[in-house]
Amino acid sequence: MTYEEMVRHLLETYPPDRYRGDELMDYITAEVEAAEARGAITPEVREKVYRHFGVTSSEHGGPG
Numbered sequence: 429m430t431y432e433e434m435v436r437h438l439l440e441t442y443p444p445d446r447y448r449g450d451e452l453m454d455y456i457t458a459e460v461e462a463a464e465a466r467g468a469i470t471p472e473v474r475e476k477v478y479r480h481f482g483v484t485s486s487e488h489g490g491p492g
Contacts, residue, residue, distance in 0.1 A: 429468045431476045434460070438481070456481050 429437070442455050460477055463469045469477075478484070 429463060429473070431473050431480075434463065434469055434473060434477050435480055438477070453481070453483055457483060 438456055438459060441459070442452055444452065447455060456477075460469070460474050460483075464471065464474050
């Protein structure tokens with residue numbers, strides 16, 4: 429899955445107008461980790477997706 433495909437999937441699955449803050453970050457992190465674990469995305473795509481959504485807190489699995 430490419431960066432663009434992953435971002436599109438996450439936006440369709442978790443629309444920002446329905447999810448907020450920590451709840452949204454938790455869902456995004458779980459989806460990204462699952463995709464990486466099954467080999468659907470690379471670590472580089474993971475990092476780009478985290479940056480796109482602003483996942484920076486280590487508690488969400490982001491780069492810190």
